[in-house]
Amino acid sequence: MPVVRLVAFARLRELLGEPRAIALPEGAKVGDLWETLVREEPRVTALARGLRFARNEALCDAETPLREGDEISLLPPFGGG
Amino acid sequence: MLLEIVCDPIDLRSIESAVLAPGCGGIVSFCGTVRERADDGRAVEGLRYEAHEAMARASFREIADEVRATMPEVRLAIVHRIGALNVGEIAVAVVAAAPHRAEAFAAARFAIDALKERSPIWKQERYCDGERLWLENRCGEEPR
Numbered sequence: 728m729p730v731v732r733l734v735a736f737a738r739l740r741e742l743l744g745e746p747r748a749i750a751l752p753e754g755a756k757v758g759d760l761w762e763t764l765v766r767e768e769p770r771v772t773a774l775a776r777g778l779r780f781a782r783n784e785a786l787c788d789a790e791t792p793l794r795e796g797d798e799i800s801l802l803p804p805f806g807g808g
Numbered sequence: 809m810l811l812e813i814v815c816d817p818i819d820l821r822s823i824e825s826a827v828l829a830p831g832c833g834g835i836v837s838f839c840g841t842v843r844e845r846a847d848d849g850r851a852v853e854g855l856r857y858e859a860h861e862a863m864a865r866a867s868f869r870e871i872a873d874e875v876r877a878t879m880p881e882v883r884l885a886i887v888h889r890i891g892a893l894n895v896g897e898i899a900v901a902v903v904a905a906a907p908h909r910a911e912a913f914a915a916a917r918f919a920i921d922a923l924k925e926r927s928p929i930w931k932q933e934r935y936c937d938g939e940r941l942w943l944e945n946r947c948g949e950e951p952r
Contacts, residue, residue: 734860736858736860736928736930737858737930737932737942738942740858777944781860781863781928784860784862784863784866800860800863800928802860802863802928803930803942803944804944804945805924805925805926805927805928805929805930805944805945806929806930806931806942806943806944806945807857807859807864807888807900807923807924807927807928807929807930807931807945808840808888808899808900808920808923808924808927808929808931808945
């Protein structure tokens with residue numbers, strides 16, 4: 728059961744809360760984490776368009792395996808500048 | 809290269825002083841500021857920015873590296889503020905100094921366009937009517 732640290736930003740942070748630890752089944756991937764969050768808070772479904780993931784500060788995709796202690800960031804479309 | 813995410817108000821003069829060097833013949837400073845009206849005309853009370861700070865700083869370094877690779881004589885600063893900003897305040901400053909103006913303009917333009925596309929920073933518009941909205945950059949379109 729890898730435990731990862733979830734960090735969400737912007738509207739996703741408002742819906743999912745501040746950074747926290749979350750446990751997933753052995754072999755889980757980044758996409759499984761997202762599915763878990765969709766079940767927990769269905770309103771995030773509307774925010775899937777343009778969403779990017781990062782694992783330990785590097786962009787990754789939904790197929791990336793989760794490892795114990797990973798920091799997984801949910802990055803909605805950017806709005807800086 | 810001055811590449812920072814800051815919480816305090818941006819002092820443009822101090823950034824320009826840090827970038828300017830005797831070999832430079834020109835300096836281009838772009839500041840993004842908080843506008844009093846939204847695109848739909850609604851009155852804006854202020855903006856709130858947040859960032860994945862480590863990844864945003866890394867994206868600034870990547871942008872600066874790309875500028876250095878194509879325009880090695882350019883001296884560049886990218887500073888973005890996060891937190892709550894009022895109308896008229898500076899949200900982002902991109903400052904490029906170079907021996908000649910063409911490179912300074914080109915570097916500043918490239919850096920702000922790249923930041924808007926690649927840096928993990930988010931902007932919430934807060935309207936005077938109480939509503940709040942997270943805004944997305946329109947990438948790949950002609951800048952407005």
